Amino acid sequence: MVVSGYFSPLWSGCESQPQFWTKFQVWEWLQQVLDMHQMDTSNFPFQNFNVDGHQLCNLSHQDYVCAAGSVGSILFQRVTELKWGGAFSFELRQKISFTLHTPSHSDTWVHNAQQYKKRYLNSDRGLSQDLVWYSNCCKSKIYDPLNNSPGPSPTSIPSEKSTMQQYRCSYVKKHNQRGTHLWEFIRDILLNPERNPGLIKWEDRTEGVFRFLKSEAVAQLWGKKKNNSSMTYEKLSRAMRYYYKREILERVDGRRLVYKFGRNARGWRESEK
DNA sequence: TATTGATTTCCTGATT
DNA sequence: CAATCAGGAAATCAAT
Numbered sequence: 001m002v003v004s005g006y007f008s009p010l011w012s013g014c015e016s017q018p019q020f021w022t023k024f025q026v027w028e029w030l031q032q033v034l035d036m037h038q039m040d041t042s043n044f045p046f047q048n049f050n051v052d053g054h055q056l057c058n059l060s061h062q063d064y065v066c067a068a069g070s071v072g073s074i075l076f077q078r079v080t081e082l083k084w085g086g087a088f089s090f091e092l093r094q095k096i097s098f099t100l101h102t103p104s105h106s107d108t109w110v111h112n113a114q115q116y117k118k119r120y121l122n123s124d125r126g127l128s129q130d131l132v133w134y135s136n137c138c139k140s141k142i143y144d145p146l147n148n149s150p151g152p153s154p155t156s157i158p159s160e161k162s163t164m165q166q167y168r169c170s171y172v173k174k175h176n177q178r179g180t181h182l183w184e185f186i187r188d189i190l191l192n193p194e195r196n197p198g199l200i201k202w203e204d205r206t207e208g209v210f211r212f213l214k215s216e217a218v219a220q221l222w223g224k225k226k227n228n229s230s231m232t233y234e235k236l237s238r239a240m241r242y243y244y245k246r247e248i249l250e251r252v253d254g255r256r257l258v259y260k261f262g263r264n265a266r267g268w269r270e271s272e273k
Numbered sequence: 274t275a276t277t278g279a280t281t282t283c284c285t286g287a288t289t
Numbered sequence: 290c291a292a293t294c295a296g297g298a299a300a301t302c303a304a305t
Contacts, residue, residue, distance in 0.1 A: 182280075228281080239280050241295065256289070256293055
């Protein structure tokens with residue numbers, strides 16, 4: 001990858017570009033992905049991944065499956081996402097940098113590019129946020145780094161527009177809202193007994209029936225997550241009742257503070273863990 | 274900027 | 290009586 005002259009060192013974040021990882025970073029990443037999927041890392045064949053980032057990127061899907069079984073598919077998918085994301089970030093950074101260092105652009109242009117650069121550098125929220133940010137950037141119609149319009153574009157940079165946009169959509173959909181819904185929040189409390197100081201309890205584990213033990217405490221916790229200090233069980237329960245129609249929850253009548261996961265609730269069964 | 278989905282807020286009335 | 294449950298209606302908020 002060739003870095004242009006006006007490409008500031010500040011802009012090169014290698015951590016999102018697996019091509020440049022060391023072996024150590026590869027293992028760190030493996031650990032991270034396994035953790036993220038709540039998989040047991042003690043039996044994971046790390047030795048099968050005794051490669052640096054460049055080699056990692058050149059492995060085929062088949063290689064991943066041979067090295068790690070079914071988990072390999074996930075790893076392959078992840079690294080592919082990163083490769084695209086890294087390329088995307090690289091291109092975006094380069095184009096903004098180009099704008100900032102080309103005197104022929106109007107003040108407005110330079111100002112906008114500076115704002116974008118500032119926001120980009122201040123962002124520690126990860127790739128998905130970068131993509132949301134990018135999306136807004138394009139919508140503003142002031143600067144569209146992938147469309148070359150109305151902004152400038154170094155001709156040496158290949159356009160990967162369709163791939164990028166496709167990627168952007170799928171990535172944002174899959175990763176931008178994880179764990180933000182109430183029912184997922186409740187489920188996760190249930191699934192993490194070590195972090196659940198008697199707040200909610202399974203009544204029937206296999207049927208997905210559970211009961212609130214400390215209703216107001218759960219509401220407070222939910223409020224904390226949503227940055228809403230005035231959350232109450234009264235209001236939380238209204239949201240829970242809306243889940244009946246969507247079949248995320250099923251009615252359990254006659255029993256106070258008792259709910260049951262419905263057919264549209266995922267990830268609560270023991271077999272799914 | 275408008276739309277939309279997911280709550281949040283409020284409320285009246287019924288149950289436990 | 291206090292705490293919950295049931296929903297309708299409207300407001301809010303964030304992602305798109």
